[in-house]
Amino acid sequence: MENQRKSDYGLIGLAVMGENLALNIANHGWQVSVYNRTVPGIEEGVVQRFMEGPAKNKNICGYTDLKDFVLSIERPRKIMMMIRAGKPVDSVINELFPLLSPGDIIIDGGNSNYEDTNRRVVKAEEQGLLFVGSGVSGGEEGALHGPSIMPGGSEGAWQHVKPILQSIAAKAEDGTPCCQWVGPQGSGHFVKMIHNGIEYGDMQLISEAYWVMKNMGGMTNEEMADVFDEWNHGKLQSYLIEITAKILRHKDKDGQVLIDHILDAAGQKGTGKWSVINAMNLGMPLGLIGSAVFERSLSSDKQTRVAAAKLFPRTVRKSDLPRKTLIDHTFASLYASKLVSYAQGFSVLQKASDEFNWNLDMGSIARMWRGGCIIRSVFLNDIASAYEADEKPRQLLLAPYFAKEIGQLLNGWNSLVANAAIECVPVPAFSSALNYFYSLTSENLPANMIQAQRDFFGAHTFERKDQERGKFFHEDWTGHGGATQSGTYNV
Numbered sequence: 001m002e003n004q005r006k007s008d009y010g011l012i013g014l015a016v017m018g019e020n021l022a023l024n025i026a027n028h029g030w031q032v033s034v035y036n037r038t039v040p041g042i043e044e045g046v047v048q049r050f051m052e053g054p055a056k057n058k059n060i061c062g063y064t065d066l067k068d069f070v071l072s073i074e075r076p077r078k079i080m081m082m083i084r085a086g087k088p089v090d091s092v093i094n095e096l097f098p099l100l101s102p103g104d105i106i107i108d109g110g111n112s113n114y115e116d117t118n119r120r121v122v123k124a125e126e127q128g129l130l131f132v133g134s135g136v137s138g139g140e141e142g143a144l145h146g147p148s149i150m151p152g153g154s155e156g157a158w159q160h161v162k163p164i165l166q167s168i169a170a171k172a173e174d175g176t177p178c179c180q181w182v183g184p185q186g187s188g189h190f191v192k193m194i195h196n197g198i199e200y201g202d203m204q205l206i207s208e209a210y211w212v213m214k215n216m217g218g219m220t221n222e223e224m225a226d227v228f229d230e231w232n233h234g235k236l237q238s239y240l241i242e243i244t245a246k247i248l249r250h251k252d253k254d255g256q257v258l259i260d261h262i263l264d265a266a267g268q269k270g271t272g273k274w275s276v277i278n279a280m281n282l283g284m285p286l287g288l289i290g291s292a293v294f295e296r297s298l299s300s301d302k303q304t305r306v307a308a309a310k311l312f313p314r315t316v317r318k319s320d321l322p323r324k325t326l327i328d329h330t331f332a333s334l335y336a337s338k339l340v341s342y343a344q345g346f347s348v349l350q351k352a353s354d355e356f357n358w359n360l361d362m363g364s365i366a367r368m369w370r371g372g373c374i375i376r377s378v379f380l381n382d383i384a385s386a387y388e389a390d391e392k393p394r395q396l397l398l399a400p401y402f403a404k405e406i407g408q409l410l411n412g413w414n415s416l417v418a419n420a421a422i423e424c425v426p427v428p429a430f431s432s433a434l435n436y437f438y439s440l441t442s443e444n445l446p447a448n449m450i451q452a453q454r455d456f457f458g459a460h461t462f463e464r465k466d467q468e469r470g471k472f473f474h475e476d477w478t479g480h481g482g483a484t485q486s487g488t489y490n491v
Ligand code: NDP
Pocket: 012, 013, 014, 015, 016, 017, 018, 036, 037, 038, 039, 043, 046, 082, 083, 084, 085, 087, 088, 091, 092, 109, 110, 111, 112, 136, 137, 138, 139, 140
């Protein structure tokens, strides 16, 4: 596969994302070299299949030898990996290192764990190379027509990768590319991880809205599709709402609506779980995404649910609420819970930024998510505006616009969660968000009791309302306890 001119970009990994990104890059006038490992008998012919199929007559050169692939790329080389996250990324990096020249750039576009990216940035820089950990969102369609791209890592790489990445990225309505430099180390992958966590939350919330309207409203798929379509023309306008309406109308080969044939056991590939683990490590509440992850786990254990349903049989009744009221309250719950989810997600980003000195720009992140990615929505404009206001919100829900919105949604949200409990319909994310809202807006919480219990059994000490913060006290609760206290650190 001789070619006179060297390629502008290299791409390793020709599964669904890699193939489509390579085509997207070539469609934007760049020359691309592509490589996929060849595992005899298993994946033989991946490159050949691509070259003879979708890549035919495009400005794409295919290689099955890694050295030839590397040599075909203009220096400083820009080589993107779109491969399975985890060990495969390290093994490909180890193969690449000896073949590269100083200043060459490796871009990991997969869903890598940000801590792995932290480590890989250091390792690459020690070798005189640059490393970019970049989230890429948008699935197959986005990869081909314009994903949202979240690059971070060795900052010196940005000037070299910016023209290509911004040219292939989605463009927001105002024309801004949905690809901006995020920050150092693994910040790009951290931001992508939280994006995916928010995606888990949005999907769970939409599923609850569907379930409420189906069970409490007795609505047909077609009727629910009409509601989602209507919502897609208002404040909830987003890709996920749009595809939900389409899913509710999509017919199987037998003419029935496919959604009714799909087993209710959700899969997951890790980024939702990582979001929650990292939020916990940072000491930040991320309850809504947590509910979404746990609900997927619970859904996948269908056997236990079938057994439990036999033990606690119930017939779901249609709610007495008039249909319009039920739909309005469902809208209020979905929108308000979504506000809570984004507020929690952005608070985790802010905490990570402070903790790791990443200096993340929340407005820029919100704007980057407006196009190309799975959570794209008009609502991200409001989030960006809130972060770009003169007075930065301490918490998104406290920004004047969002505080006003929540105030108007609260009655419907309260009513729906209460009615769902009465009708025995699970709404774990709607109620988790509502409880978070009430805890957040409570000047007093029962944590005084927790502190008393901790001090009672473990001498963990407590602060007092009538003393300044930071002074810790221990009580001899039983009259025969010792004076020795436990340390007062938080983990
Ligand atoms: P997969 O995650 O299924 O990864 C398949 C690719 O990884 C193939 O090219 C495969 O090569 C390669 N690979 C696997 N193991 C190894 C290894 N040990 N050494 C070298 N190469 C290996 O493909 P996707 O296209 O779905 O995703 C690519 C990356 O992008 C992943 O990190 C994924 O999480 C992320 N991503 C995926 C999205 C999606 O919608 N699918 C969206 C956004 C990001 P071979 O053909 O030889 O097996």
